[in-house]
């Protein structure tokens with residue numbers, strides 16, 4: 001069970017949140033080709049290690065937040081709002097996991 | 098046009114209370130009170146107008162703390178959103194709030210959409226601990242604390258109304274019956290009385 005730090009509500013139980021996927025995916029330009037849109041909608045990495053992801057605080061403030069979570073250890077490194085530029089620990093020059 | 102009969106999930110509250118009015122011998126550990134037409138109005142500010150709305154109505158905008166005036170209490174829900182509760186009619190409250198915030202935001206009357214469950218009595222905190230994941234210990238939170246969370250898999254807006262302690266839980270009307278069953282079942286171990294709020 002995770003404890004997730006909502007930037008507004010404070011630390012709350014995972015049960016109040018819904019996982020909403022990879023937070024680094026960018027919508028392609030409107031004139032992008034079909035293959036690009038297909039990859040945008042359906043294709044996702046399945047990383048072992050650090051991952052920047054969306055969580056919806058559905059039972060709390062109902063805001064979408066960003067969470068840097070390790071998919072292997074379930075450790076949470078940082079959380080922030082949609083505008084936050086969060087970096088993975090292994091991109092800050094730390095050791096790779 | 099067809100006429101619809103409105104059905105409230107706790108429309109038979111009188112019968113429900115007659116069947117469940119009390120449980121256990123002696124002084125009850127928990128006093129439960131239910132209000133089906135909770136006088137509450139949801140208040141939304143327009144983008145960038147959060148602070149203007151808070152100022153116009155003298156509301157606290159930071160999370161977890163209710164602000165009370167003589168006529169109403171405002172519970173922060175998220176940035177720029179509050180649930181405002183009152184003893185007066187929800188219609189009058191909605192009109193008054195809209196007049197005060199003008200074009201800075203808008204209001205939505207929630208009287209038919211929520212049911213208020215009040216939990217009081219010496220075992221109120223113990224009962225809350227059976228279903229609420231938040232730390233409600235008196236060393237952490239006191240009167241005026243408010244939060245949205247889940248209890249018994251139902252979304253609740255929680256407001257601590259006194260240090261006794263006592264709590265008001267605002268539950269979506271559609272889940273109120275399910276919540277009532279959980280609440281009466283869980284309160285049975287403490288002994289309870291239920292009445293209308």
Ligand SMILES: [Zn+2]
Pocket residue numbers: 006007008009010057060061062063
């Ligand atoms: Zn939140």
